Amino acid sequence: MSDTGVLDALLESGVARGELVALALDPGVGLALATATRSWAVASADPCGAVALVERGIGPRWVLWSNDTAETLARAGVRVARAFDLACAHRILEGTWAADPARVWAAANGLDAGTLPSVAPPDLFSSVGDDDGDGDEPVRRDGHLRPEWAAGAWRASPERLRRWSVLAQHAAAEQIAALGAISGRPAALATARAESAVELLCAEMTVDGLPMDRVVAEGIVAGFVGPRPRDEAAAAEERARRDAAVLRHATPGFDVDLRSSTQVRAMLRRLGIDVVDTRAARLRELEDTHPVVRELLAWRRAERVATTYGYAWLDEHLGADERFRGSWSGSDGAAGRMTASGGLHNMPAEFRPAVVAEPGHVFVRADLGQVEPRVLAAVSHDAALARATLQGDLYAAVASELGVDRATAKVAVLGAMYGQTTGHGADALRRMRRAYPVAMDYLDRAEHAAAAGRDLRTYGGRLVRFGPPPPRDDGTPEPRASVAARGRYGRNAVVQGAAAELFKRWAVTLRARGADLGAQIVLCLHDELLVHTPLEQAAPVASLLDSCLQDAAERWAPGTPTRFVADVSVVARWSDAKDASAPPDRSPASGAP
DNA sequence: TGCGGCTATTG
């Protein structure tokens, strides 16, 4: 069968837009497709091109084993609209990070993960035990995948690709049934679809990268640590010079490694400065007591850039095409937030001027306003808190409801969601309980469940595992602090996880609707989107961001009275985005009566 | 060599 033959075969068998079509693909071998009733295999030199043909001609929902396939497609420049990602759905259902085919298959088929066969033996034909059949049979008698298939033997031939795609189609059907059966979470299937699209987006961001101006970026590094050293010796010399600037203030005769917090603390003590730790916030209070403190703070800044965000960092991640690349993950962490490696999520703000749109383009940047308390209002169905979301500044609305100032209200709201129980906020927290009992009860229940070791599900249906606390060697009960910490984690997970779900709905809605305008999402930062956009489409994309938010919220929480807001701006570089998310906090917590 | 502690950065 030819590449175009695949499309014809699918059309002949009546596959329509949005229907599940499982895909198995290896760039050097070919591709295979499976519907619920039929399957096809093609030896092809350009399997991604064949996928593109089917995408244009039909536009199915592609069933993928994992985002590995999405990344292969993205590298070939093939963008598909819809997916059902088995690894992604597995993580939602099981609340685990590991989602390799063996585990996904086992869970989808109700097999105990504890009975998973171990890795394939070096000699495929020497395997014994309960294994059976020849190497072309992907499933063992006990129902598990054969380890060598799970490890990649499925790539060996078009016929194996075909069988692999049939298995994917079968696993998807089982997962869809399981998602539909999650009690109290009818939308879990919709969550899995949306999060599968997030996997596509992550693959695209991983491949395409973030536009960054090398000259500007290197200039920022130079501002901290000087010009790029010619060699290792020069780098060591530069390092020694930075160290000396601090050490000249220290007591002579003592050897101090500034990278060791213990030694730094000892050095400060010799100078009459006694601190419990040497964190920057603490040192800043003592800046005027001794010149060494200021020097040390400057050293820390330079050292951070030299080791983490320096020339080596740029060399590793910034490509010749002036795109900065890290690896994106769609649902890392227990609550299911997106993560990125390479420093994309924790890049110091000083580097934002280097994030520059390409010629003829701009960034349309948008961030959600006060998303976590608004999400809390939606998921807990607290009518009073939902009323507060109708105001642009939620904290101001809460403040007038509680009869406190805005800063106090903000601390109280955040404290409620993070599980703060002590401190100045105690009175405001009591007021929170009176004003928003439904939301507070929702948080309390999550906290108690987690503290007791019971699993949680987010609003969208993602399992957050807590498990029974492991038995302790000495048989003593678990420390109270540990139980309390798990409770706070649970309290926050239902809010943070739900906020992640809403944010991701927003992102994939924009990915879908902005494609025709050339809008490319290049950064996701928990509540912020950076969209690389052709100059002439800036205005339409800006308004699209807002309408996508409204639609995403309505699909995520149908009929919710909660209002969600986004601050949208059009900028040439990331740093140009003015931070107008909230009015300044007038009265600091320390000044509260 | 692996891992907990400390520190810094982001939301």
Place this chain on the structure above:
DNA sequence: CACAATAGCCGCAG
């Protein structure tokens, strides 16, 4: 310095 994350270096255990 509550909740989450990535990432680097130190110091210690194995």
